Amino acid sequence: MSAPAPQDQLYAAREPVFPRRVKGKFRNLKWVIMLITLGIYYLAPWIRWDRGPELPDQAILVDLAHRRFFFFWIEIWPHEFYFVAGLLIMAGLGLFLFTSAMGRVWCGYTCPQTVWTDLFILVERWVEGDRNARVRLWKSKWDARKLRLRLTKWAAWVVIALATGGAWVFYFTDAPTLAVDLVTGQAHPIAYTTMLILTATTFFFGGIAREQVCIYACPWPRIQAAMMDEDTLTIGYRDWRGEPRGKLKKAEPGVQQGDCIDCMACVNVCPMGIDIRNGQQMECITCGLCIDACDDVMAKIGKPRGLIDYLALNDEPRERAGAQPRPVWKHIFRPRTILYTALWSIVGFGLVFALFIRPDIEMTVSPIRNPTFITLSDGTIRNVYDVRLRNKHGSQELFGLALNSETDLELSVEGVDGSLVLVPADSMEIIRVYVQAGPDSTAATTDRTDFTFWVTDLSTNERASVDTIFNGKETN
Amino acid sequence: MSKHDDKKEVETTGHSWDGIEEYNNPLPRWWVWVFYATIVWGIGYTIAYPAWPGLRSATAGILGFSTRAQVQEQIDAVDAANAAMVSELESVDLATLADHPELNGFAENMGAAVFRANCVQCHGSGAAGAKGYPNLLDDDWIWGGRIEEIAFTVTNGIRNEQSMDTRGYGGVMPSFDGVLSHEEITNVASYVQLLAGEATDEAAAAEGEDIFLDNCASCHGEEGQGSLATTREFEDPEYATASDEMTGAPRLNDKVWLYGGDLATLEETILNGRGGVMPAWLEDYRPASGLTQAEVNAVAAYVHQLGGGQ
Numbered sequence: 001m002s003a004p005a006p007q008d009q010l011y012a013a014r015e016p017v018f019p020r021r022v023k024g025k026f027r028n029l030k031w032v033i034m035l036i037t038l039g040i041y042y043l044a045p046w047i048r049w050d051r052g053p054e055l056p057d058q059a060i061l062v063d064l065a066h067r068r069f070f071f072f073w074i075e076i077w078p079h080e081f082y083f084v085a086g087l088l089i090m091a092g093l094g095l096f097l098f099t100s101a102m103g104r105v106w107c108g109y110t111c112p113q114t115v116w117t118d119l120f121i122l123v124e125r126w127v128e129g130d131r132n133a134r135v136r137l138w139k140s141k142w143d144a145r146k147l148r149l150r151l152t153k154w155a156a157w158v159v160i161a162l163a164t165g166g167a168w169v170f171y172f173t174d175a176p177t178l179a180v181d182l183v184t185g186q187a188h189p190i191a192y193t194t195m196l197i198l199t200a201t202t203f204f205f206g207g208i209a210r211e212q213v214c215i216y217a218c219p220w221p222r223i224q225a226a227m228m229d230e231d232t233l234t235i236g237y238r239d240w241r242g243e244p245r246g247k248l249k250k251a252e253p254g255v256q257q258g259d260c261i262d263c264m265a266c267v268n269v270c271p272m273g274i275d276i277r278n279g280q281q282m283e284c285i286t287c288g289l290c291i292d293a294c295d296d297v298m299a300k301i302g303k304p305r306g307l308i309d310y311l312a313l314n315d316e317p318r319e320r321a322g323a324q325p326r327p328v329w330k331h332i333f334r335p336r337t338i339l340y341t342a343l344w345s346i347v348g349f350g351l352v353f354a355l356f357i358r359p360d361i362e363m364t365v366s367p368i369r370n371p372t373f374i375t376l377s378d379g380t381i382r383n384v385y386d387v388r389l390r391n392k393h394g395s396q397e398l399f400g401l402a403l404n405s406e407t408d409l410e411l412s413v414e415g416v417d418g419s420l421v422l423v424p425a426d427s428m429e430i431i432r433v434y435v436q437a438g439p440d441s442t443a444a445t446t447d448r449t450d451f452t453f454w455v456t457d458l459s460t461n462e463r464a465s466v467d468t469i470f471n472g473k474e475t476n
Numbered sequence: 477m478s479k480h481d482d483k484k485e486v487e488t489t490g491h492s493w494d495g496i497e498e499y500n501n502p503l504p505r506w507w508v509w510v511f512y513a514t515i516v517w518g519i520g521y522t523i524a525y526p527a528w529p530g531l532r533s534a535t536a537g538i539l540g541f542s543t544r545a546q547v548q549e550q551i552d553a554v555d556a557a558n559a560a561m562v563s564e565l566e567s568v569d570l571a572t573l574a575d576h577p578e579l580n581g582f583a584e585n586m587g588a589a590v591f592r593a594n595c596v597q598c599h600g601s602g603a604a605g606a607k608g609y610p611n612l613l614d615d616d617w618i619w620g621g622r623i624e625e626i627a628f629t630v631t632n633g634i635r636n637e638q639s640m641d642t643r644g645y646g647g648v649m650p651s652f653d654g655v656l657s658h659e660e661i662t663n664v665a666s667y668v669q670l671l672a673g674e675a676t677d678e679a680a681a682a683e684g685e686d687i688f689l690d691n692c693a694s695c696h697g698e699e700g701q702g703s704l705a706t707t708r709e710f711e712d713p714e715y716a717t718a719s720d721e722m723t724g725a726p727r728l729n730d731k732v733w734l735y736g737g738d739l740a741t742l743e744e745t746i747l748n749g750r751g752g753v754m755p756a757w758l759e760d761y762r763p764a765s766g767l768t769q770a771e772v773n774a775v776a777a778y779v780h781q782l783g784g785g786q
Binding site: 368370371374375376377378379382384414415432434439 | 727
């Protein structure tokens with residue numbers, strides 16, 4: 001056997017990518033989305049929200065120490081994690097919807113990897129100049145100027161990366177306090193470690209690795225391919241219109257000339273470093289920058305826009321046959337996407353509904369079955385229950401416990417006279433409750449009696465109930 | 477990197493299976509160096525940490541690390557953190573424990589741990605007891621259900637030979653074998669059931685009343701109220717010296733039975749007698765396995781709040 005030919009090598013060194021600046025509607029859309037997403041990320045922890053003196057006043061806070069999640073007026077306790085599960089299901093369905101309708105629109109516009117890489121490239125352009133200048137700098141030998149430019153760029157990246165890691169930790173504790181602690185060196189080591197890790201990863205992924213993350217590391221593009229069909233929008237090159245490509249020259253009779261003038265504008269602006277004219281490619285994140293670049297050129301040479309455009313797979317045969325381009329919305333509104341939207345909405349409405357009917361007081365009852373009942377000296381039968389009372393109000397509340405009136409059972413609380421329990425603000429109180437049936441009463445002599453615990457918040461009159469069982473002494 | 481494997485021929489290992497040959501490419505250099513580094517690291521590790529097994533133990537390692545020492549450190553740290561509470565609990569006046577919520581909560585939790593380690597074998601994990609071992613959840617106390625009485629019982633135990641202050645020193649339930657005939661035993665057992673308000677053979681019970689008054693009432697009381705009704709040595713210092721009289725004869729005119737209230741069990745009790753024993757738990761009486769004063773107080777606090785405490 002002979003050695004493999006050089007082109008058989010599976011390894012390819014990275015070709016550096018130097019995206020050129022571009023203007024246009026998709027670029028503008030990307031700027032707006034970058035502004036909104038980064039704005040939310042960096043500023044959200046600083047929004048204040050008054051919840052009363054006993055609770056944190058940070059609008060969005062993941063309070064790991066106290067096991068609470070605060071989101072404006074919503075407060076999630078650990079046992080309500082199904083809300084998070086519901087949100088994850090919605091996120092999943094949302095990705096199905098957007099992927100089947102618009103392909104890799106998540107990758108192209110909103111993925112943090114894309115947004116931060118875009119920001120890092122912007123900084124790079126400010127410091128080192130546009131594409132040609134950056135290529136020249138890359139090829140040039142190391143000298144004082146190159147060192148100065150590189151150090152400036154890296155410094156700016158580090159600042160952004162540090163702010164990114166910093167913003168993350170602010171979501172987990174009171175932001176203004178933590179900011180002071182971070183600066184004065186008094187914050188918890190975990191905060192510094194987290195910041196350090198996120199700073200390093202942001203710098204590396206956004207500045208160094210860039211498109212390689214999407215191509216080699218990210219599983220999502222592979223999964224997306226399974227959700228796309230021939231109506232899904234991707235970026236496409238209308239080769240039936242563009243080819244044969246060639247330099248722009250006066251029309252000569254008998255010579256076929258396509259609209260593509262082979263100016264390489266689409267290639268030069270591509271952050272993934274590909275040539276979209278080769279057809280759909282795994283690397284393409286559908287950011288639309290090549291559309292902007294090509295439209296610009298088409299306008300200059302007086303040809304209609306859309307040589308490179310958002311196209312679906314089934315557009316090609318139709319347009320080759322001479323049909324007019326279909327409007328985008330015809331690709332987007334189809335049974336499949338409408339079904340996804342419906343599913344997404346059902347889960348969403350369900351969550352919102354669950355959120356609104358969610359009570360501010362809750363009770364759970366665990367009967368203690370070791371032993372199932374206790375005989376007292378006068379023959380009274382006692383059952384014991386661990387009762388958890390949850391007060392989600394921002395103030396301490398007096399809870400009144402009672403049993404449903406149809407039974408002959410009596411209730412008392414360990415360590416308390418009467419049946420009133422004070423539950424501190426935003427917390428859970430575990431109390432031991434004794435339920436007793438008098439000697440020879442029906443409940444005392446019946447194997448099992450159903451009854452209901454009621455709890456009432458005395459100041460708001462909110463009520464909650466739990467059905468449970470009383471075990472009597474079975475007599476034959 | 478593609479420079480390494482240019483056009484030159486790559487050797488094969490010479491192995492051939494069905495015409496398929498194996499290239500003999502060198503390992504990547506970085507991989508080889510990482511491999512060497514792990515060997516160096518491994519040697520250093522076995523020097524620094526316990527590693528090589530000997531006949532009795534392994535080499536200790538120059539850092540002196542051991543997982544047992546680590547566990548001990550963690551235990552010591554917890555003990556140190558609890559030390560202030562424990563010393564407070566050791567000297568607290570139990571009657572006023574409920575006035576110190578923090579100490580009380582600490583005592584209950586510590587007591588629960590002590591209970592699970594030392595008491596559940598007889599009294600059950602739910603403290604519901606078993607035949608001959610009292611249920612600690614009810615309101616029927618042979619030796620008193622106030623917290624300081626519970627602590628006294630735990631400290632000195634019942635009918636043991638360890639503590640001079642042990643409970644029930646005054647006696648056990650004797651065997652009436654040979655004293656009462658079988659019929660008399662049945663009759664008095666029926667009378668005891670009647671005292672407890674349970675269904676019984678009323679004719680036999682009527683026969684048993686005199687037998688009860690003659691033989692049982694001296695300890696169990698004429699109405700079956702027991703001799704323990706109150707063991708108030710904490711209120712009456714004189715009483716403590718007279719604790720010989722405290723036989724621990726249980727109250728019979730209630731619904732709680734220590735050994736069982738059915739006729740057969742009552743007959744067995746009368747025929748053979750009973751004499752329940754509980755060890756003295758304070759470490760003074762059983763140096764190796766006893767409880768410290770703080771642990772006694774803690775377990776008393778735990779038992780006291782199980783629902784029957786007085």
